[in-house]
Amino acid sequence: DIVMTQTPLSSPVTLGQPASISCSSSQSLVDSDGNTYLSWLQQRPGQPPRLLIYKISNRFSGVPDRFTGSGAGTDFTLKISRVEAEDVGVYYCMQGTHFPYTFGQGTKLEIK
């Protein structure tokens, strides 16, 4: 199975400051069709997951432009340019290239 490793696991951030979460995979996530199926999801407390980013850097409908995804191959990053109170929650990376699809452990974003 592909192991997805996120760092950090916890990220205390000051409101208005940037935040960054890294995700690395144990194998390349480039699919045979040339796409890289790496997504980022946000889970606010008590809520279901919400898709933020798909295929490394594509922002999903309604997602604020302060969220940016980047990376290639096995190393990926989610950046939040200016953290707002509503961004508190757990962030997961997910790979949809290799079966079984797998998630990172999650990164808890909290406000200092």
Add this chain to the structure above:
Amino acid sequence: VQLVESGGGLAQPGRSLRLSCTTSGFTFGEYSMSWFRQAPGKGLEWVGFIRDKGYGGTTEYAASVKGRFSISRDDSKSIAYLQMNSLKTEDTAVYYCSRGAKWPDYWGQGTLVTVSS
């Protein structure tokens, strides 16, 4: 787009449950549908998905549920199902359905399944 899971509850080990994912707001038959779960206080786990009929309506499963769980769909009703047999205590989790497979875009609120004697 809306997805609503139902059918969760308490089940004894070895018993069965069937979850439903009732959808609206999109052309159901054109999308793969996925199931995920989240054990209490834990992270997300992929359970499996069913392709749309254009891709044969075939299914894929996680090893932890293969042979015990099965996913099906009724395109006429816009509902996806997760049939869970031979339940184990480690199947206790909130179960979510979502639209899509390689990147699940819309998610339901989830339904809690508790497996306990």
